[in-house]
Amino acid sequence: MVVFGPIGFGAPWLLAGLLALPVLWVLLRAVPPAPIRRRFPAVVLLLGLKDETAQAQKTPWWLLLLRVLAVGAMIVGFAGPVVNPQAKQDGSSPVLVFIENGWASAADWSARISRVRSALEKAGQAGRPVAVVVSGDLPPEGLPFMAAGAWGGRLAGLAPVPWDVALSPAVDVITQSEAEFDTLWLSDGLAQAARSPLLRAFEAHGQVEVFQSPAARLGLRPSTFSDGVIHLTALRDAPGPARDVVVAGIGPDPSGTLRVLSQLPLSFAPDQRTASAQLSLPPELRNRITRFRIQGIDSAGAVSLADDSLRRRRVALLGGASGREGLELLSPLHFLHQALQPTADLLEGTLADLLRASPDVIILADVAVLSSPDQKAVAKWVAQGGLLLRFAGPRLAASDAGRDGEDILLPVRLRAGGRTVGGAMSWGEPRTLAPFSDVSPFFGLNLPEDVTVRAQVLAEPGPDLFARVIATLADGTPLVTRKTLGDGQIVLFHVSANAEWSTLPLSGLFMQMLNRLAVSTQPARPVADELKGTVWVAKQLLNGFGQIDVAGDRPGVQGTRLVQAPADDLPPGVYGSDDRRIAVNVIAPDRVLAPAQWPARISPVWGGAPRARDISGWVLALALGALALDIFASLVLTGRLRGAKGLTAGLVLITLWPHPDMAQAQAQDQVQDQALAVQDRVISAAANVTLAHVLTGDAQVDRVAFAGLTGLSDELFRRTSVEPAPPVGVHLETDELAVFALLYWPVIADQPLPSAETYLRLNRYLNAGGMILFDTRDGDVAGFANSSTPAAARLRTLARPLEIPALEPVPEDHVLTRAFYLLTEFPGRYIGRAVWVEAAPSDAPLAEGMPFRNLNDGVSPVVIGANDWAAAWAVGASGAPMFPVGRGLAGERQREMAFRFGVNLVMHVLTGNYKSDQVHVPALLERLGL
């Protein structure tokens, strides 16, 4: 390829054709355009006439120039011009592309992949075999050199891994290989001990080119919580000028969508590698945060997952009524206070108050019996996932709780009395604890020697006792028993919570046991000893780009492994065991990032050579355009395009010319204006009685519904004291429903189904007392179709997820028949179809002398009919009715009845069963003529 400056030519010998252009010029100049032949009988009169101008008509110079340009552009186009041609690589040895895919390479991963692609193209053009090797996934046997084209499809499968990848295994693989190759090393820029050996290994095989971004790599240390504030520290690998980053705390909001709950700006001082700040949040917000992330960086190192260390559990403490003041050390709650104060939010109070505060754990210290409603409430709370921790004590020992049968709030049946060991009146020494079995949650905890038990409550032996014991004394006596109840569990320590019966509450083991039971959470990172013996399962995993992946079925991880660095067998994420959560983050709490050091002979490049672009297509398109213009110009010159033909050609050109799409910008403005208008409407709807209709998507139906509700509002204005605001069309998905008194829903056969959230809102609306008036509008054909018209079928589908009670046709003594007017029929545009309301209770009595039963204390949530009320109520802009109802005077009477039904309905919605009151009975009896 011959290169002229920034443009190279693939077939440069074609450019010799450009030499022929002057010859072309002369030829084109000499050849005038072809004449038109015409039949002309009067040619006898022309014979002998000579043209006035003596010179031959030549092609105008600009047309010549255009033609020469077209030919020249075609020659250049066929010569294969390429912008930014790759300089020819010297050497034809194979190329090794070594990609480091640790977490630090994720931030600019796409740039790396495009660099690899251009290297593959270059190698493909030169015909050199290529091997693409990823540092995290080294090929087991030798370097796989293949044709460059074979690697193109595999590039998409490469991804960064969310942990640090060591380079030392690569050193072995490279030194073992004996081939000669040049290396393109895409380094992630962090310092590693194995980097210089690897560089030497590469240089032993050929030339090395290093590709590394000059930007600093950022990381985020795990968040810590102490003194009520969250401490966040960001790291960068190279000191540099001052820089600001923003760390966002992400978690679910009350409706469940993930959003940024809090943001904290951190600023790196010049030449500093760390930036710290503190974030103070209310506990509710803090408990919800799931991760912190440096905004703008897509790498696993910039994400710090939050676990239990950020969350404080709510622990409710309840001791028996202690009448002994001043003896605090003997109080059963004292030691629990001391143990849990720093790490949990403690609640104290009466049990009812405590339950209402929804604690995570309830501790009953030496409480024997609870009152029956309290017991039921606690049992319900436990069944919903709470942990009930009970301690024994003198009162429990003296009571008969759980002696006869198993108490619901005790994990085992207890023996009467207790056991005193090693006391003044007993034989033997105080007992020590036995090592914990491997099914116990305490498995792995170290037993200090000074934990002894002097007295305890005994468990009744039984068939299920063994399964429920989680800690025993050295002689096998159960010390701690546990049972599950629903989603929660009940744990009983058979000793007291103070130091009277044992020294357990005085020891560190107590804290650890409480930890293991997830009663308290640790603010600090757990050490390996505390996690010994536990197995953790991944709940959420982080991928290389810092995104949360669903954790599939992965084997459990030993607790001791959890505190070590993440790797292939321990990918970063949130790991859980029972109720505890521990986060494994990419960056350790004490990590410091350092940039990679390269020797002077290696200068890393970034950006690489710009990709060669083949512009022959553009040049040929230019030539074609010039030729098209030439055709047009020739036509004009020879006079063939004149008059109407020229005009049409010009018009065609103008209409086909692309013009910017301004309509889209306008539409966006309109949408914004509409959104604002809707907000105002909702606000004004809340201030007045407003009738609303559901927008179905069919413009005609919506128009009629709007007009109908307008007509009804006008009638209400005239006849009653209800003064409604103008009706509103409601988008079910977006608008707030609670402000509307009545929701009119015209059902059409192809109405789109609302989403699940919309159904939630509709149900809430119905439960809060709203009414939906469903109108299938096919009263004229509904009788023939036997209630299986398309609109009726659609209504059934629409209404299925709604919480609608049982329905029945309106009985004669329903309050709708007398809420304002006395009605017997509820016609709309059609008459005769049944109207369905909430079914009355079947046992409603009819009292003596009352013309109606006392039905339906409230408002029926739905009224369903087919009589097309909106069309009967609809008035046009002038106030005249829009649609005919019936025929003649009878039709007008029917319209009047329709309006009366509407008024009745609105009155019923607003006043409920007011007219069912006994006060109205005499008047009603009089009106009814009874």
Place this chain on the structure above:
Amino acid sequence: MTPQPIPLRSRAEGLAAHLPPLLAEAQHLAASVILGEHGRRRPGLGDAFWQYRPAIQGDSARAIDWRRSARSDQHFVQEKEWQATQTVMFWVDRAMSMQFSSAADVPRKADRAAVLALAAAVLLVRGGERVGLTNMSGAPKAGRLQLDRLARALEAENHAEDSAEYGTPDANLLPAHARAVFISDFMGDMAGVRSALTKAADRGVKGVLMQVLDPVEEAFPFQGRMIFESMKATLRHESRMAGALRDQYQERLGARKDALWSLAQSVGWQYHCHHTDDTPAPAFLWLYHALERPR
């Protein structure tokens, strides 16, 4: 498209429908034995009253007009005006140059000429005259059948392939003291026209020269490089800038028209130029007035 005889005739009859029957003027006629509607302003056989003359020996008793005779002592006989039919001969140029039309919505010159000729023939036949074509076999006759013959003859000429490039008027078979109508574009040789007119004038034939031209032949709206060819491509002229030729061409055209007009004047004929994109009615009106008896 050459029109069929029947539609040609019906079109021609439609054109002539609104005009009164045409009466040709006779200036001086040789004695003839055939009677027609034109009065000769002399006593003779006829229907219209001319004058009274005294009866002479040899008049039949029936011929005496007794009313006039009763006023005096002599017997008088009514003399009728000598009425004789007129002959009108048509020559419609059917040469190749007449088969030209410049646009699809402009009829060919030959078609327009045929329409005009046949329309005039219709009126003449209605007025009782005799009509004929100069190249038709058989004497000119009156009657509707003659119109059919005329139409058929005009149609048949249309299908002749080896017609000449330009037509020359045929004055060979013109009866004396008849009328002639020459409809052509007169692009051919002027000498032929001159000789025909001279011959016609020798016989005492008066007539009309109607020149039918295409609008492009009049306006010459051509630009750029052009090769002009006659209809049979025997003549061609090449021009590199046709627009520049326009003035000269129109000068020549005007000269030819003037020549035609002066030629017609010299032999007592009339000349008119008609363009095919105009409606034929004005030209026909002119033709009617030209053949009308002068008052």
